[in-house]
Structure formats: C-alpha cells, structure tokens
Amino acid sequence: MKKEFAVIGLGRFGGSICRALSEQGMEVMAIDNNEERVNQFAMIVSHAVVGDTTDEAVLKSLGIRNFDHVIVAIGDDIQSSILTTLILKELGVKNITVKAQNDYHEKVLLKIGADHVVHPERDMGKRIAHNIISNNVLDYLELSEEHSIVEIVASSKLDGHSLIDLDIRAKYGINIVAIKRQDDILVSPQANEVIRKGDILIVIGADLDINRFEKKVIQ
Known part of the structure; x- marks a missing residue:
C-alpha cells in the first residue's frame, strides 16, 4: 500500500521532500499559506492546499490525522513551527518530523x-566538510553525536x-557492512572477501574510529 504523507511548508527543504516522495510514487499533500508556492506544486503532488496550519480547524478539515507521516518544514517562523507541531500531536498524528x-x-x-x-543545513554542512577533508569519503550520514555511516x-x-587479513573490526572497532563494486552491492560481505582498489566501502562505527581508519589505511 502507498503511504500518505503531508508536507507543511514549501520552501527549499519542504519542496525537495515533496518532489522526492512523489518520485517514489507516494501520496503527498503539500500545504503552505503562500498560494504562489502551492501552485508550483499542484502538478507534482497528489494534493496542494493553501492553509494556515496554526489553525486547528484547518488541519482537522484536511483530515491530517489520517496521514501516515507529517513533515513540518516551515522555514524561519519558529512560532508557527512549534504551534503546528503541537496541534498535530494533539490531533493524534502518528509520525511527525520537524x-x-x-x-x-x-x-x-x-x-x-x-x-x-532534523537540521538539514547543519547536517549538510557536516557532510560537505567530511567530503572536503578527505578525497576518499564519498558520503557521510550521522547516526548520533558520536556514530556515523560513511x-x-x-x-x-x-x-x-x-577482510579477515585486514582484521578491521578488531584493529579499528568499525564494521564494513557492505561493499559497492561497479553495479554490484555485497551486503554483509564474508570474511574472505577480497577488497579491490576503487571499491566503495560502507563503514559504520564511532567517528573517532572511522577517522583513525581513514588516516591509517585509506589516505
């Protein structure tokens, strides 16, 4: 079954989420109090609605509690973001991302x-910084303040x-959870899997251990 999403706030962040979800074939309702923005997404999402989401009656009329997930992507208006989130919670929305x-x-x-x-600007800044620092790092995803997937x-x-020769888990405390090799992806590679130059290693672990691995083995 298709999941139903509602995205509130159609700035850069909210707009990109609408496009990505729609491209994945999801049902998406886009909501903003700016009619011009709403019109831009009318042909992209399932439903595009002009509305003030700080008004409980508006959210009720949209049947917001029936959506599987609501994303509050309101820009600089922190008060509206907080009030919208509070109303969504009181209406019983199951999953709320803000x-x-x-x-x-x-x-x-x-x-x-x-x-x-989520902090999209901060998180993207961290990803870009990691990519700039090391030519070997292609992507970076923060799992917590101390752990990442790289x-x-x-x-x-x-x-x-x-992998067994390198003994990466024992020496560095990290795990290689997958290897991308051209068009193939080896998930949970065996200990006897031989690494080739140019393979993309998907590594999970503590940031300090990943950095140590990069400096000792990669660079």
Missing part, C-alpha cells in the same frame, strides 16, 4: 512530542587484501 532552526528549537519540539527533528573509496593500500 525541521529545526537551532538547538533550542529542537529542545522545544522534542518536549511537545515531535517524533523526529562511504569510503578503497585505496591501493587495501587492494588485494581480504
């Missing part, structure tokens, strides 16, 4: 019941060595 402007905003959102809080390109230092 864009936060700063750490204080995040604390308030979590206290009033947001299920997930895509690392295998250098000539690893070429021809098996």
Whole structure:
C-alpha cells in the first residue's frame, strides 16, 4: 500500500521532500499559506492546499490525522513551527518530523512530542566538510553525536587484501557492512572477501574510529 504523507511548508527543504516522495510514487499533500508556492506544486503532488496550519480547524478539515507521516518544514517562523507541531500531536498524528532552526528549537519540539527533528543545513554542512577533508569519503550520514555511516573509496593500500587479513573490526572497532563494486552491492560481505582498489566501502562505527581508519589505511 502507498503511504500518505503531508508536507507543511514549501520552501527549499519542504519542496525537495515533496518532489522526492512523489518520485517514489507516494501520496503527498503539500500545504503552505503562500498560494504562489502551492501552485508550483499542484502538478507534482497528489494534493496542494493553501492553509494556515496554526489553525486547528484547518488541519482537522484536511483530515491530517489520517496521514501516515507529517513533515513540518516551515522555514524561519519558529512560532508557527512549534504551534503546528503541537496541534498535530494533539490531533493524534502518528509520525511527525520537524525541521529545526537551532538547538533550542529542537529542545522545544522534542518536549511537545515531535517524533523526529532534523537540521538539514547543519547536517549538510557536516557532510560537505567530511567530503572536503578527505578525497576518499564519498558520503557521510550521522547516526548520533558520536556514530556515523560513511562511504569510503578503497585505496591501493587495501587492494588485494581480504577482510579477515585486514582484521578491521578488531584493529579499528568499525564494521564494513557492505561493499559497492561497479553495479554490484555485497551486503554483509564474508570474511574472505577480497577488497579491490576503487571499491566503495560502507563503514559504520564511532567517528573517532572511522577517522583513525581513514588516516591509517585509506589516505
């Protein structure tokens, strides 16, 4: 069954979510109090609605509690973001993801019941920084303040060595959960899998251990 999503706030972040969900074939309702923005998404999403989501009656009339997931992507208006989230929670929405402007905003959102809080600008900044620092890092996803999943390109230092030879888990405390090789993806690779130069290693672990692995083996 298709999941139904509602995206509130059609700025860059909310707009990109609408497009991505629609491309995946999901049912998406796009909501904003700016008619011009709403019109831009009328042909992209399932439903595009002009509405003030700080008004409980408006959200009720849209049947918002019936959606599987609601994303609050309101831009700079922190008050509207908080009030919208509070109303969504009171109406019994099952999953609420909210864009936060700063750490204080995040604390308030979590206290009033947001299920997930994201910092798209901060997180993207971290990803770009990791990519700039190391030519071998292709992508970076923060799991927590101390743990991440990173895509690392295998250098000539690893070429021809098996996972058991390298003993990466024991030496560095990290796990290679998958290997991308051209069009193939090896999930949970066996200990005797031989790494080739240019393989993309998908590594999970503590940031300190991943950085140590990069410096010792990759660079």
